[in-house]
Amino acid sequence: MAVITYREALNQALAEEMERDDSVFLMGEEVAEYDGAYKVSKGLLDQFGERRVVDSPISELGFAGLGVGAAMVGLRPIIEFMTFNFSILALDQVLNSAAKMLYMSGGQISCPMVFRGPTGAALQLSAQHSQACEIWYVHAPGIKVVTPATPADAKGLLKASIRDNDPVAFMEGELLYNLKGEVPDPDDGDFIIPLGVADLKREGEHISIITHGKMVHVALQAASKLEKDGIEADVLDLRTLRPLDVDAILATVRKTNRAVYLEEGWPWGGVGSQIVSIIQDEAFDDLDAPVVRVTQADVPMPYAKNLEQIAKPSVDRVIAACNRVLYRNS
DSSP: OEEEEHHHHHHHHHHHHHHHOTTEEEEETTSSTTOOTTSTTTTHHHHHOTTTEEEOOSOHHHHHHHHHHHHHTTOEEEEEOSSGGGGGGGHIIIIIIITTHHHHTTTSOOOOOEEEEEESOOSSOOGGGOOOOHHHHHTSTTOEEEOOOSHHHHHHHHHHHHHOSSOEEEEEETTOTTOEEEEOOGGGOOOOOOTTOOEEEEOOSSEEEEEOTTHHHHHHHHHHHHHTTTOOEEEEEOOEEESOOHHHHHHHHHHHSOEEEEOSSOSTTOHHHHHHHHHHHHHGGGOSSOOEEEOOOSSOOOSSHHHHHHHSOOHHHHHHHHHHHTTOOO
């Protein structure tokens, strides 16, 4: 095991997969000469050359479409969006072409490719650069959605995503790149985490906090504070939203009989709406209280620092939701 950053874990995954498979290439804004906007592709241009690490124009629709075409003829593109907020400009290629190609071709043409980059709010980047984009991708059949929370998960899931024969939206928390954690050393063998398998990041018996991505760390902080009051929380990290590990969700709810869903996105039509529906359909008789969701405020993200802090999901809001589900005074 080695302690490395989330950024370095992604870089390792890219390098290992590009070394393993000549059909894998990386394209995006500033990924080559500048080593990537977040330095995830550092050193890859020198290692693999300009034919496999390609700087693109500022045209998300254009280079996403080029990637779709390359995937259709047998290559495995990794398309980096400088932020998933910019992927909105390419949704036609991602959702109408990549996600639907296998179905519309009767299984003849697949699109084995990865769309990756940061998602969610950072610090004072305002409304157009602070959106959690998961729900737009989760809504569409044909594309897988991955949201790693730790360096180890980032590496193992990215390697699995690159090898997958379906298109994958790989969403990295924008504030996680400097996060450090233990990751298996490359010399220890091929490290892959299969898509669709959740991970119980913390075990408890009183309540389940179900979440994904950057919010895993908010959930863990809330669980640590709840422990001081004698409340032990399961913290379930979904890791992938499509495919979704429904068995893991039901297992934790049936163990604790109470659940809070935490996500960075907006409440209206959010990922949590689907999770709550699954729990109510499959585990209603196991619940001792209604499921409560914690989300961003239902507003565009403010620029002002004090308003931004209020709009984001917080540890205090998670604790308050848990106390509500446990029928405790906050």
